[in-house]
Amino acid sequence: MYALNERQQQIVEKAEKLGREVLGKYAQEVDEKGRFPEESIKALQEAGFMGLVLAPQYGGWGEGPRTFIAVLDTLAQYCGSTAMVYLMHICGAAAIQAYLPADGEQILRDISAGRHLTTLAFSEKGSRSHFWAPISQARQNGSAHILNCEKSWVTSASRADSYIISTRAPEAQGPMEWNMYFMPTTTPGIKMAGPWNGLGLRGNDSAPVTIQDAPVPVNQRLCEPGSGFSAAMQHVLPWFQVGSAAISIGLAEAATRSSVQHATQTQFQ
Numbered sequence: 001m002y003a004l005n006e007r008q009q010q011i012v013e014k015a016e017k018l019g020r021e022v023l024g025k026y027a028q029e030v031d032e033k034g035r036f037p038e039e040s041i042k043a044l045q046e047a048g049f050m051g052l053v054l055a056p057q058y059g060g061w062g063e064g065p066r067t068f069i070a071v072l073d074t075l076a077q078y079c080g081s082t083a084m085v086y087l088m089h090i091c092g093a094a095a096i097q098a099y100l101p102a103d104g105e106q107i108l109r110d111i112s113a114g115r116h117l118t119t120l121a122f123s124e125k126g127s128r129s130h131f132w133a134p135i136s137q138a139r140q141n142g143s144a145h146i147l148n149c150e151k152s153w154v155t156s157a158s159r160a161d162s163y164i165i166s167t168r169a170p171e172a173q174g175p176m177e178w179n180m181y182f183m184p185t186t187t188p189g190i191k192m193a194g195p196w197n198g199l200g201l202r203g204n205d206s207a208p209v210t211i212q213d214a215p216v217p218v219n220q221r222l223c224e225p226g227s228g229f230s231a232a233m234q235h236v237l238p239w240f241q242v243g244s245a246a247i248s249i250g251l252a253e254a255a256t257r258s259s260v261q262h263a264t265q266t267q268f269q
């Protein structure tokens, strides 16, 4: 379906094997308990998948959207929660690679080596589904920007090592003038604001997070001042859009397959 070359096909086969042997093994328990799919994420980290789209100079595999969506589709067929965590991680990793914050090269090497999980913290209580137009606004304090935000859905909220976070620039006059930052989750002022108790994808920890007076050095900004929208449109949202679609396709494929199996292989006793 994705017209992959031989190398890309091998990567997808590797994902398929992990899906069969690890993701599928834990998916039901992950969903029933609403717990993070740690075994599956660890397996992806150990196999090198976290650097799928990063350049080889950072230890990545240098793959593009075609391989990414084929991998996501495959993972989603075994565990939707794992696929969601992986999607948000790749979106964040792509932003870090595009705009290299301070220590960016080391962060990228850590990502490729499976030592760093990242995610997006864009959506806010106030902006709701208009996640490209944050309500919150940073204020300047010397060489740092101080962030105060009510983020409504942050996948891997309590597990990620960093957030790629949006907020209006200190000098912003309107909702479209925002910055995107790299924020380690060790930054003071980050608080989990509630549990994630979803109807589906119950293991992805897409929880609300409150950011209170959290300082982020200006050199961790991942865009030109006030141009987070353009940066996200170029380097984050394309991955997000095709990746979200691939997860939906994977879930639908698995549901169809299991329905057909049930309808054709079960019998009236």
Ligand SMILES: Cc1cc2nc3c(=O)[nH]c(=O)nc-3n(C[C@H](O)[C@H](O)[C@H](O)COP(=O)(O)OP(=O)(O)OC[C@H]3O[C@@H](n4cnc5c(N)ncnc54)[C@H](O)[C@@H]3O)c2cc1C
Binding pocket: 084, 088, 119, 120, 121, 122, 123, 124, 127, 128, 129, 130, 131, 152, 153, 154, 155, 156, 201, 204, 206
């Ligand atoms: C599993 C999951 C993981 C997620 N992970 C992340 C993440 O890691 N990072 C992140 O930043 N965000 C994440 N999101 C959030 C997502 O990007 C959306 O922002 C969020 O789902 C919007 O939800 P809401 O309840 O606020 O929607 P609402 O804004 O309440 O929308 C509900 C419905 O109303 C419609 N609607 C809204 N406004 C209007 C309008 N003005 N006119 C007409 N119709 C309208 C919408 O289209 C939708 O159908 C995640 C969401 C889910 C479900």
